[in-house]
Structure formats: structure tokens, C-alpha cells
Amino acid sequence: MNIRPLTPRRYVLALAGWVLLWLIVSAVAVVLGAENIWAWDSWEKARDVLTLRLYGVLTAGAVGAALALAGLAFQALLRNPLAEPYILGVSGGAGLGVILSSLYLTVMAAPVFGFVGALLTVAVVYAVAQRRGRLEPYTLLLTGVIMNAFYGAAIMLVTALVSPERRGEIAYWMMGTISTFDPRWWLVAVVGGLVLAAAVLFAFLAKGFNLVAVGEDTAGALGVPVDRLRLVTFVVASLVTGASVALAGPIGFVGLICPHLLRMALGPDHRRLVPAVVCFGASLLVVADLVTRLLEGIGGVAPPVGVLTAMAGGPFFIYLLRTRWRRKIEIR
């Protein structure tokens, strides 16, 4: 456990290390893929393939960073180690908003509706799970399950009302995919910018996250404006979740896996976790997307990256529930 003083020098060095990890992983993911590029290939072909891969890598990086950051923030503020955007139904709410916007309004408005769907879900989950000013952990998770079921039904209803062609598109999108068929660079730039801004903001709120995780009265007595911190964090976490869902659909468990793996390695200090989780989340989803592309090279079809994260994240969730965090949840 690292309990050396957190100095500006150590902070910058750690940040540089995490950024370097993300850059190396991204570079490898741009070079590798289902289709090989040979020295005798034309420059145009190489450029087109590498550009599309770069788009996929940046998309996966932005989405992974967004979900991991949102997961860390939800876990800190809800004081629940199992909270993350997908499990709480926040991704589902964002997904419904994005689908409704894409079908009946415009694709350009999808991130805004994704944000609204995410924020409404957080508000409902928070209101239902709160009793006398305290959040009940299991009620919180159950409310998330119910919200997910509700959004699933609503999306099925919407899907049933559209043409068979759109139906297939929606079904595939709901699995969570890093698609390079219709590159939307502007959306990647918007989501990337939002994640970066959120990361900077959360870096300044991290001290408050530590104190709220210990206890809200403790945090308040140590000078943290708890109500304002909670409001700002939920709004910003919902914003990045909504934007990431607009970009790649609901991808589950990234927000659960990344913060927990980093806690095991770095300890519970959010001042260290915030910069780490952004780069690690980005790197993890880039690797997951690379795996799907390499599987495409073997089998001819790329499985959606959301399927991969769910297959890894589901057992991880059960592991956390049964072992590592069981006692901690009961205590709260």
C-alpha cells in the first residue's frame, strides 16, 4: 500500500506513466488489426486502414475513460463499491435517450438526450434508495436492476415500432460496439473533450471523494460542501456516461472493473485513482476492442466489445459481491 506523501512531483510522474501506458496500448492497437498492412500495399490503402483504426482506438479510449471515471465517481459518492453506470441503469437511460433522439429527432442531439436519460436515472435511483438521508446499498442496486429492466422494455417497444432494418441496427448498437463504419470524428472530439474536462474537475474533487467515502458528516465537518459535491459529481458523471453511450452504445462493467483493479493496486485514495482510472479505462477498452478486431481476423465476424466486457465483468461482479466487498456493503 502506497502511503508515501502525495507530492506534486509524484503526482505528475504517476500521471505521465499512465498517459504513456495509454499511448503505448493505443499505438499497438493502431498497428494491429484483422487486416494486415504490407510494405507493398498502396499508401492510400495503408492510410485508410490506419485512419479507421485510429478512429476506433480514439473512440474506445474516450468511451473507456468516460465509463471508468463515471464508475469511480458513482462508487465514491454513493458509498457503494458495486455502483457503476451500467448496473445502476444509467447507461440504459442514456441508451433510451440516444435511440429516441436518433429515431425521431437528429443524431446530432443524441449526446444531449443521452445525458438527460442518464441524469434522470441517477435522480430516480438516488431518490428511491435514500432513507432518512442515508443510501441503502441493496435498494440502490435493486433500483438499478429495475431501471435496467424498464429501459430494456421501453427500448424493445421502440424497436418493435420501427422498420426491420432499423431494428437490427438498434439491436446491434445496444450490445455496445466501437463501430468504424460511419466515423463521427466530431462526436469523438466532443466526448474526449468532456472526459478530459471531467477528469480535471474530478482531480480537484478527489480530496472530497475520500472524505465522503469515509462519512458525509466527517466530510462536512472537514469543510467539504457535500451537497454541492454530490450534485456536481452526479451531473458530470451522467454527462460523460450519456456522451459515451451516444458514441458506442451501452458498454457494461468497465466502470466496475477498472476502479476495483486500481484500488487493489494503488489503494483507496481518489487523488491517485482519478488520473489512473482515466488512462487505465481508456487502455482497457482499447485492448478489448483490439481483441474483438483480432477475433474478426480469425472468425470473420467481430463480436461487439460490450459482449466481451460483460462476459468478463459479470463474473467479476459476482466475485466482488461474494468475497472482497461483501462485508463492506453489509457494514454500510
Add this chain to the structure above:
Amino acid sequence: MAAKNRNPVAANPDTPGATGGLSASAPGSAKGAPYLEADGVGFAYTPGAPVLQGLTMALARGRLACVLGPNGSGKTTLLRILVGLLVPSEGRVRLAGTPLEAYPRGALARRVAYVPQETLAAVGFTALETVLMGRSPHTGALGFESSGDWHAAREALRRTDTERFARRNLEELSGGERQRVIIARALAQEPDVILLDEPTSFLDIKHQHGIYGLLRRLVAEEGKTVVAVSHDLSLAAAYADRLVLVSEGRVAAAGTPHEVIRPEVLSPVYETPVEVRTDEATGRPYVLPRPAG
């Protein structure tokens, strides 16, 4: 008992004011000048159901006061108002003569520390990290700690005799050890005032006396002003300079232990017969409950 020689009350009992005031002189403050005072404080979580009503009390610097009272009488609410977590709906709280709301959050946190009665949040912080959190009001926005902050945290661990737990996870410590670490966190804030909500609940008799002995030392040796909520009347009477008995959101009695720990004062408030005796060794009163009927 260590408290006997250090406690100024037995030698110099003050007379409480008509409103339950606890005015007392102490080194470092003007004679009789209240340092922490609640003036006609009222509060209600839901309209029409007041928890506190016109509560008035004042405490001079360098005193240990215990707030007593039955369950639901408003003790914890009073403490949360004194630390600024709740804003009274009527009346006001003053610290060193300045209304609490005039202090910026950070400035107030550097002067008043609070040890809440919270269930353990098993987050995984070590004792040292927990104590370092007490430096939070002193650090910048990103929370980088200076060597001075680390020195203050180490010093707080030393004063609470918890240095050996520094690198151990808080969840691994016993209740008494953990409570001392939490008090160390309050000390690391370097406050003038420490407020504690039932600091000895769930602790055995050894750790109860250990905690109150520590609080007494903080008052006697460092001039801290300490207010602790307690359900243990005898323990409070053994260590406190002043007692405030709260009932139904009002001060039912206040003064020295001998003035408050009396059957005719306690029995109506707790609605149970009690017998009060005096400990010959300390000269302090203690309470024996008598079975009702």
C-alpha cells in the same frame, strides 16, 4: 483516576446561569467570556416537530463538557449545529464571539473538529491515511500534503498512542483503537474545539476510561475545548467540568457534575428512579439506576 487532580471543577465550581449557561473562566480567555455558545437555538427536521427549542448554553475555553439526555432529546442535532453541519432555524451559534455562519467552511474546519457517531465505512484507508484526512482543511485544492501536514498527523498519532497502528487498515483495529485513531484525525485538524458524539459507545470499561482520560489530557495540557455527547452519566460525571442535560430539545439542567447529577434532576428527565452516590476516591458523583416500581 487521572481526572482527579487535573479537574478544576471540584476545587472551583461555578454557578450555572439561569438559562443553563456554563460560563467559566479559563487560561487564555477573558474571565467568564464564552468561547462556544448557543443562543436560543431551535431546529426541526420536519416542520412542526422541533428537535431543539430555544436552547441556550455557553462554554468557556479549555473545558470538557458532556451533553447528557434521553434518546431523541436532540443531543446529536445540537452537536451537528455546533459544528455547522446544520443551520438552526432560530437563534445562533457563536464561536469566539463570531457567528458560525460568518466563518468560511475551511476556516471553521480549522477551528472545530467533529467526531461523529458513524458506522465504520470500510473503505480501506490505513490509520495514517485516516489521520492525514484531518489535514484536509489545511491543504490546497489537489490535496497535496506538506511535510508539516505529515508531521502534524504523526504527532496526532503519538498523542493518542496510536503510532503503532499507522500502517494498519482501520477495519483491522479494535473499537477502542479505531476511536483513538478517529480522535487523532480530529487532533490533526489542530482545532480549538473538539465535538464528539458518543465517543465511548460500544467500548468496554477500559477503553471508555482510556478515551475520556485522553480527552481530559487534551483539555488540561493543550487547552482544547471539548464537548462530548454521552449516555453514561457516571462516566461523564467522572471526567467533565460541566454537564448539560438536554430534554425534549431544551436545557433541563446545566452546571458542575454535583449540580446536575442529582436524583431530583435526573429522574424526571429519564423517567426512571435513580440513586446518586459520591465516589470517595474522586469526590465525584455516580449514578445507580433503581428498578422502576
